[in-house]
Amino acid sequence: EIVMTQSPATLSVSPGERVTLSCRASQSVRGNLAWYQQKPGQTPSLLIFGAFTRDTDIPARFSGSGSGTEFTLTISGLQSEDFGVYYCQQYNNWPLTFGGGTKVEI
């Protein structure tokens, strides 16, 4: 299976900062990469699919980039509601696999 590795595990930031989260695949997943946000006590929400396409109603401050094995999620101007855990997920190969998550905290 394709192993997804996210870094860092935890990111301590302040509102207004620019945040960069990384996700690496153990083999190429082409552009078949999605990002999710999970706030405490809530279910995950789809942010990005196809490596860079924002899902419906996702604010423009969220942007994705990358292809192959290296991907990045950038949050430009972190807002208070953006704190939580972010997961990447590859869907190029079965089984579908998630990264371990990056916790974005104050």
Next chain:
Amino acid sequence: QVHLVESGGGVVQPGGSLRLSCAASGFIFRSYGMHWVRQAPGKGLEWVAFIGIGGTKEFYGDSVKGRFTISRDNSRNTVYLEMNSLRAEDTAVYHCARDRGGQQLVFDYWGQGALVLVSS
């Protein structure tokens, strides 16, 4: 408004069986693939299974292959997860999730989940 509501969770002994159900509403169920994704307490996400729109295409995670079976009833707008030979490591909240399309393999709506606790 899309709604996914899981049921059937509970406590089961190792080696036991359990069947989860997920009732869907607010969208044309037969037009979407469906998934089960689990999350162990305090842990990350693990994809469990996928079923295609017609119910004939199924895929499973390596850790559950041969023990779990996903199925759907399009007349009842319901997806199921039959879990056999349960192990302690299967303890998790099990979410059903809608595929963004027929088989786009990303999850755009999630249910709140059903807790499965495997313990003697």
